[in-house]
Amino acid sequence: MLRPAAFEYEAPTRLDEALELLEARENAVALAGGQSLMPAINARAVRPDLVVDIMRIASMHGLRVANGRLQLGALTVHRVLVTDPRVRHAAPLLAQAASLIGDPTVRRRGTLGGSLAHNGFGAELPVACLALGAAIDVHSVTGDRVTPAVRFFDGGHTVLAPASLVTAIDVPVAGPAEGSAVREYSGQRHGVNVVAAARVWRTPAGRCGDVRLALGGAHAPVSLDKLAAEHLIGVLVDDVRSVEAAVVRLSRAVEAELLPFRTRHEDLSGAAAGRSIAAACGDVARRRLGKLHGH
């Protein structure tokens, strides 16, 4: 039977209150949706002296589209990422990634900021944020700074300093020539899922003009943009066979690249990377056809 060790509890309604509470106590933790932190507290893997419940901080909720960016409060729950039309339209990759998290009940409580701060193995949102080039806003009592996703995630950890909070996330709005996809595979022998997120841009001539690829699961979230670019740039994205040939080469390259991270267990990272790219290329075509038919 798992039960937490004793702790104190505070539920501030303002960000500055929360930051002061976290700063003042050495062994304090911030509790958002609890879907990652509570399992650790229940199992006593984490034994805080103070739990600061941040869910009542209004300034960390809400989302809006402004100046070509989608800005999301860190306490946006996964369910909102999946269902809100603004997210589905502006950052479909985020909606797709969130739809793979847990189950509907977990998605009602788990938060975007919490998922990024926790950066658990197999987490989908860190991978999506890497592929999106998200800007992550972090506050502490000394001020705030914006960190790009590629610097925020550090192996299996984050650069989030103690007593600081992810407060907002900022991603670019997807343009009409961009396609995206997330692919996730589970059932590997070590039980951890592999998740890949890809974005592909189509030039007017029908070739891949740019690409983003991020991967996570069996290892920490990693950006594979350069590797993807080597294999995808110039490929005719509307031609299934060209895409497939490039994807097969990319999958093998991904496996070779991640070889140092692999254990003896089978790893589907190459497959996940390849399938997400192929699906993103398909998404580009679908969007283009949608536009042609006036959708």
Add this chain to the structure above:
Amino acid sequence: MDIELVVDGRCQRLEVEPRELLGHVLRERLGCRGVHVACAIGVCGACTVLVDGEAVRSCLMLAVQTHQREVRTLRGVSSGGRPHPVEELMSRNGGVQCGYCTSGMVLGALSYLDENPAPSNDDITEAISGHVCRCTGYAGIVRAIADYAAHRTTGAAEKSNRGGA
């Protein structure tokens, strides 16, 4: 800490430690024996209850977080001492054997149907994907929920999941 919450339609006032999980308080201090805290890490679904009408994992919530909120267990979505219609359908469709997962399963499904009242079988499978059943093989559970959803949509259901008709 002193908390006040409504559980299955009754106001409860009690003093809890911050570390007490909602699931344990419901089961051990308020006698809600239908709440099963099993894995305590949020993956099995057996502890699922409704807080302000939405399904949550009661093992991942602190009791103090339900101050001034409304909690419903399976007992709270039926009325007059009779089982909820979906429970009867589960029983009839082979969706209940030992019954351990049933409470959480039903509440999770009802909450899902609030958001998606006309689910496909794939949707229902997704809806129960966070609920482990070791007995039935799930097919009877899916059938029961599909049956309930169909009748609910056509207005033939007697009760909503908010408790009481």
